Amino acid sequence: MTLQFKPAETFRDTFTYRKSPEDILRFPFPFPEDEYMYSVNIEPHVRGGPTAAFQAAFDIDEHYIAECRERERVLKEDPKRCQVLPHMLAAEWDSLELIMESLAQDYPEHFSLTKAGDLWTWVNRPLNIHQSFTFGKVETLPCGPFEYITRQAQGDFTLQDQRDDNLFVDGGMVTTQADWSLEFDIGMSFHEWHGPVPLAHEKGVFDRALKYLLRLQYGQPVRRLNWTMTVNPRLDTSPENYPVWGPDKASVTPDNVADKVHLRVELQTLYRLPRSNAILFGIRCYLTSVADIARVPKWRRRLHRVLRDLHPDIAAYKGLPRFHQMVVEHLAPLDDGTPTSKGIAPDTDVLAE
Amino acid sequence: MSDQGIKSRPKYQPIAPDPQGRHHLLVVDGAHVPAEALAEGVNPSAFEVWTVAHKSAVPGSAAMEEEAGAVRVFRSVPHLFSALEERLARETMGLRLYAAGTEPFLWDAYGIGARAGLSQQEMAFAHVGAQARRIFCVHCRTVMEGVTTSIATCAGCGAPLFVRDHFSRRLAAFMAVQIDAEVPGEVPQAEELYS
Numbered sequence: 001m002t003l004q005f006k007p008a009e010t011f012r013d014t015f016t017y018r019k020s021p022e023d024i025l026r027f028p029f030p031f032p033e034d035e036y037m038y039s040v041n042i043e044p045h046v047r048g049g050p051t052a053a054f055q056a057a058f059d060i061d062e063h064y065i066a067e068c069r070e071r072e073r074v075l076k077e078d079p080k081r082c083q084v085l086p087h088m089l090a091a092e093w094d095s096l097e098l099i100m101e102s103l104a105q106d107y108p109e110h111f112s113l114t115k116a117g118d119l120w121t122w123v124n125r126p127l128n129i130h131q132s133f134t135f136g137k138v139e140t141l142p143c144g145p146f147e148y149i150t151r152q153a154q155g156d157f158t159l160q161d162q163r164d165d166n167l168f169v170d171g172g173m174v175t176t177q178a179d180w181s182l183e184f185d186i187g188m189s190f191h192e193w194h195g196p197v198p199l200a201h202e203k204g205v206f207d208r209a210l211k212y213l214l215r216l217q218y219g220q221p222v223r224r225l226n227w228t229m230t231v232n233p234r235l236d237t238s239p240e241n242y243p244v245w246g247p248d249k250a251s252v253t254p255d256n257v258a259d260k261v262h263l264r265v266e267l268q269t270l271y272r273l274p275r276s277n278a279i280l281f282g283i284r285c286y287l288t289s290v291a292d293i294a295r296v297p298k299w300r301r302r303l304h305r306v307l308r309d310l311h312p313d314i315a316a317y318k319g320l321p322r323f324h325q326m327v328v329e330h331l332a333p334l335d336d337g338t339p340t341s342k343g344i345a346p347d348t349d350v351l352a353e
Numbered sequence: 354m355s356d357q358g359i360k361s362r363p364k365y366q367p368i369a370p371d372p373q374g375r376h377h378l379l380v381v382d383g384a385h386v387p388a389e390a391l392a393e394g395v396n397p398s399a400f401e402v403w404t405v406a407h408k409s410a411v412p413g414s415a416a417m418e419e420e421a422g423a424v425r426v427f428r429s430v431p432h433l434f435s436a437l438e439e440r441l442a443r444e445t446m447g448l449r450l451y452a453a454g455t456e457p458f459l460w461d462a463y464g465i466g467a468r469a470g471l472s473q474q475e476m477a478f479a480h481v482g483a484q485a486r487r488i489f490c491v492h493c494r495t496v497m498e499g500v501t502t503s504i505a506t507c508a509g510c511g512a513p514l515f516v517r518d519h520f521s522r523r524l525a526a527f528m529a530v531q532i533d534a535e536v537p538g539e540v541p542q543a544e545e546l547y548s
Contacts, residue, residue: 246534
C-alpha cells in the first residue's frame with residue numbers, strides 16, 4: 001500500500017499529529033497478555049509479524065517526513081543529542097550500510113542505493129536527497145556516517161561497543177526518547193545505563209539479557225517491545241527538556257484523558273554489525289492515543305486490565321501516577337470482560353467508532 | 354530516599370595491589386593515605402604514593418620516576434592531576450592506578466586514566482572521606498560540587514534539583530533533575546543526606 005506522508009504534522013506546540021485508520025491498526029501494541037511484568041521478551045527480528053509495523057527491518061510509516069523534520073529541529077536546538085565516541089567509526093559505517101541497504105530493499109519506491117566499488121549513490125525520495133559518497137571516507141558526507149543515516153530514519157539509535165564481556169553505549173542519535181539522556185549515559189556499561197529501572201535487576205532480567213546480547217550473531221537480529229505513556233503526541237520527552245514537557249502531565253483531566261494520553265511503544269531492534277562487532281540498537285517510537293486504542297476492542301480491554309493491575313513501582317518509574325487512575329477509569333466501562341486472545345494482533349481490520 | 358535502588362551507583366572496596374601489575378601508583382586527595390582505604394595487611398610502601406598538601410609552599414615532585422615506596426607531594430588536586438596526565442602519557446604496560454578519596458576525585462582520576470588508555474581492570478578505587486556529591490544538572494549542564502542535600506538549587510538555571518543516585522563515571526557526577534517540573538513550586542523539604 002502506498003504511504004501518504006503527512007510532512008506538516010507536529011509533535012510539539014500545536015500537536016497536529018494524527019493517525020489514519022491503517023496507521024492505528026499497524027500499531028505494535030505491546031501487551032501479549034492481560035498483565036505486564038518485566039521480562040526478557042526478545043524474539044528474532046524477522047520480516048512479518050502480528051501487525052504491519054513488523055514488515056520491514058526499519059519500519060517507515062506515514063509520519064516519516066514529519067519525524068525527520070522534528071529530529072532536525074531537536075538537533076538544531078541541541079547538537080549533543082547525536083554523539084559517537086571516536087573509537088566507534090567502523091560501527092558508524094556498518095550502521096549506514098545496514099540502514100541504507102534495508103531501506104532500499106524494503107521500500108524500493110522511496111529509497112535506492114547503487115554501488116560502483118566504494119563509490120555509492122543514495123537516493124531518498126521522500127526527503128529529496130541524492131547523495132554520492134565514498135564508503136569509508138567521512139569527508140565525502142555532509143556529517144558523520146551514523147548521524148547522516150539516522151537523520152533519515154524514524155526512531156532513536158544507539159551504538160553498543162562490546163568489550164570486557166560487557167556492552168557500552170558509546171554512541172547514539174537520541175531525539176525521541178522516553179526520558180533518558182545520551183549526554184549523561186554515554187560511555188556507560190549495560191547495567192549502569194539500566195540502573196534506574198526498578199524490579200528488573202532483582203529478577204535477573206538484565207543479567208540474562210546481557211548474556212544473550214553478547215552472543216548476538218551477525219545476520220540474526222532480534223527485537224522486543226517496550227512501552228510507557230506520554231501526554232500529548234510528543235516525541236522529545238528527554239530529561240533535558242523535562243521542564244518543558246513536565247507540565248503536560250498535570251494537564252490531564254477526566255474529560256481530555258483519552259485524547260491527551262498516548263501509549264508510547266518502542267519497537268527495539270538489535271543488530272550485530274559486521275566489521276566493528278558492535279551492536280546497533282534501534283528504538284523506534286510509536287504513539288497512539290487512548291482514544292485510538294479504544295477503537296480496537298481487544299486492545300482496549302487489554303490495556304484496561306494491564307493498567308488496572310500494574311505494579312506501583314513500574315507505574316512510578318514510567319511517570320504515570322498523575323493520570324494512571326484516570327486512564328483506568330476511562331477504559332473500565334469499555335471493557336466488557338470478554339476474554340482476549342493471546343498475542344498483540346488487533347483481531348480486526350476495521351475500527352470501531 | 355537514601356537508597357533509590359539505582360544500580361549505576363559505583364561500589365568500592367579497600368585497595369590491594371594487583372599481583373598482575375608491574376608498578377602501583379596510588380593517588381590520594383589529602384596529605385596521607387587513609388588507613389581505611391587499604392585492604393587488611395596492605396602497606397602503603399607497596400605503592401608509589403601521590404598526596405595533596407593543600408599548600409603552596411611545597412617543593413616540586415619528581416612525577417616522572419617510577420619508584421615503589423616513594424611519596425610525592427602536590428600542592429592541590431589539579432596540580433596532582435596535571436602531573437598524572439603527563440605521567441600516564443609516558444607510561445607503559447603494567448602500571449596499575451589506584452585512587453582513594455572523595456567520589457569526584459576518584460572518577461576524575463578514572464577519566465584521566467581512561468583517556469590515557471588504562472582499562473577498568475587496570476584501576477581500582479576506594480571511597481573515603483566526605484559523602485558530598487558532585488551533581489550535573491541535566492537541563493542546563495551546570496556542575497555543582499559538594500552537594501549534601503536531597504534537593505539543591507541549580508547555580509546555572511535556578512531549578513530546584515532532585516539528586517538521583519544515577520551516576521556517570523564519565524562526568525564523575527550524579528544526575529540532577531528538576532523536582533517541580535510538572536507542577537512548578539511543588540518542592541518537598543530538602544533532606545541532609547550526603548554529609
